[in-house]
Amino acid sequence: MISNVQTIEKEQIKFLKFPKSEVLQKTKDRVNRLLELQRALILGNLERQKVKIVFADNGGYKKVETTIWGITDKSVILKQATLIPVQRIVSVA
Numbered sequence: 001m002i003s004n005v006q007t008i009e010k011e012q013i014k015f016l017k018f019p020k021s022e023v024l025q026k027t028k029d030r031v032n033r034l035l036e037l038q039r040a041l042i043l044g045n046l047e048r049q050k051v052k053i054v055f056a057d058n059g060g061y062k063k064v065e066t067t068i069w070g071i072t073d074k075s076v077i078l079k080q081a082t083l084i085p086v087q088r089i090v091s092v093a
Contacts, residue, residue: 002090005054005061013064013082016057022087023056036092037071044068054090061090 024030043049044067053076054063070077076084 002054002061005063007063007065010064010066010078010082011080013078013084016059016062018057018085018088020087023090024087033086033089033092037068037076037086037089040092041068041071052091052093053084054092055084055088056090057088 022030024033040051040053043051048067050065050067052063052065053068054061056062064078066078068076069079071086074086076086076089078084
């Protein structure tokens with residue numbers, strides 16, 4: 001498990017820098033991430049339910065609790081057009 005995860009507000013995400021590299025090495029983990037993102041999108045749209053997203057920027061691991069508004073091939077879309085690159089997301093719960 002990952003230690004030293006900093007909790008941040010979603011408004012801070014736009015100021016973060018994201019490397020281009022993938023954080024998950026196993027294909028199975030990347031498939032599971034997409035399934036969890038799709039489930040979180042449905043929960044957010046139907047039930048206005050927030051999820052916890054753990055991701056990595058160039059400064060380390062961060063966690064945010066938010067509603068997912070949309071998903072593209074490359075990004076997760078949060079409120080106010082805030083984006084997190086999919087390849088930098090470690091987990092969704």
